[in-house]
Amino acid sequence: MISTKGRYALRVVIDIAENENGSPVRLSDVAARQEISLKYLELIIPSLTKAGIVLSAHGKGGGYRLSITPDKLKVGDVLRAAEGELAPVACLKCDAAPCDRADNCKTLGIWKEYYRLTHAYFDSISIEDVINGNIEFKNK
Amino acid sequence: MISTKGRYALRVVIDIAENENGSPVRLSDVAARQEISLKYLELIIPSLTKAGIVLSAHGKGGGYRLSITPDKLKVGDVLRAAEGELAPVACLKCDAAPCDRADNCKTLGIWKEYYRLTHAYFDSISIEDVINGNIEFKNK
DNA sequence: GGAATAACCTATCAAACTACTATGTTAATA
C-alpha cells in the first residue's frame, strides 16, 4: 500500500508545480495549503531533493522548484523517490533475501506482472496530467 | 503491499487445487509441501472458509476442498478474502474516515484508477491459469 | 556584517501492523 510518504510527496510536487511562478515555493506555504504538518514534510522532501526531482534554495527568498517541467515528470518518479520502491510483495524488493523456492514458485509470476503493471501505470501519468485531471490508463 | 497472509493463502489454494483427488486435503500436508508453519496457516485459512472459497471437514479423513472449480476461482477472490481488501491507499479503504479534501483532491483519481486496475488484474487470473502458468494481463 | 529566513539534520515516540508461536477446544470418523 502507498503510505503518506508517497501521497504527501505527490501533493507537494503538484503544489510546487502549480505555485512556482519564477520564484521558488516555500515549504511552509505548501504545508499551509495542503494542511500537512511542515515538520513532517521536511522529513519527506529530502528524498525528492536527493532524487533530483526538486531543486532547493536556502535562506530568504528560498524554497523549492521542480528540476524538470511537469509534463516530463512522472508520478512513478515521485512515488519511487518517496517510497524507496514500489514492490508489491517482499520477495520482489531489491534487498530481498533470494527465495530458494523461486524456481518452482507458481505465484512469483503473478507478482512480477503486477509489479510491471504498477510501474507502467504510474509512469504513464505526468504531473501535468494530474493537474489537468487527465488520468486514464492505456495499457502496455 | 501484499503480505504473507495473501501470498500464503494463494499458495494454500493452489496446493489444495493440485492435490485434492476426491478426498479433502489436510492442512498439515499443505504446510509440509509449502514449507510454511502449520500453526500460521491455521490462522490464515479461516478467512478462506468464511469467504466460502474452501470447504472444511472435521476429524479423521477431514481437510479442505475448493468450493468451486479452479477455473472459476480468481486470484482476486483469494487475495480479498485473506487481506481483507486490496486498497492501495488508506483513503480508499472501506472503513476510511471521509476526507474533507476529497472534492478537490487532485490525487484521488490516481488512486481510484490504480485500485480499479489492481482488481481488474487479479480478477483476470484464475487459479487454473496460475497452475498452468498462464499469467498475462489483457487490460480492461 | 548581522538579523531574518528557510532549508536541513537528528533524535524520539506512540500506535499499529507483521509474522509468527503456543496452548488449548471442538467436531467427526474408524
Place this chain on the structure above:
DNA sequence: TATTAACATAGTAGTTTGATAGGTTATTCC
C-alpha cells in the same frame, strides 16, 4: 472411544507508520 484434524484464542518480538521536537547550516536583504 481413541484418534484425528479443524477451530479458537492469546501472546509476542520486531518492524513500520506517522508523526513531533529541537537544533544547525546556508543564503539573502537591510
